[in-house]
Amino acid sequence: MADLHFELVTPEKLVRSDEVHMVxxxxxxxxxxxxxxxxxxxxxxxxxxxxxxxxxGGQPETIKVSGGFAEVGDKGLTVLAESAEA
Structure with missing residues (x-):
């Protein structure tokens, strides 16, 4: 069941905002x-x-990131990366 809210953000844009199982x-x-x-x-x-x-049990999607921070809170996981590419 996909139940973790995940956001990936760079200085340029919101790269991803999704409900996922795990990151x-x-x-x-x-x-x-x-x-x-x-x-x-x-x-x-x-x-x-x-x-x-x-x-x-699914196959992971891989997203390369460089620099930044990750925060886990009540609303899920937010990754603030300097850059990100799928």
Whole structure:
């Protein structure tokens, strides 16, 4: 069930706003997965790839990101990246 609200934003535009199952994020202290109900926190991103899982067990969509921050809160996951490309 897709139940995590995910937004990916760059300085130029809103790249993606969607309901997904899980997102794996390249944090500076290591990659981490975010699903609905994840504890709130904020971290800095390292250059790498987001893996967006639309459904449980599905194949991930990969989006390359560089720089920025990720914030997990009550409204879901927001990734503020310096750049992003699918």
């Amino acid at each position: 794996v994020v390249p944090g500076v202290e290591g990659d981490f997965g975010v699903m609905a109900g994840h504890a709130p926190f904020m971290t800095t991103l390292k250059d790498g790839s987001l893996q967006v899982f639309k459904t449980a």
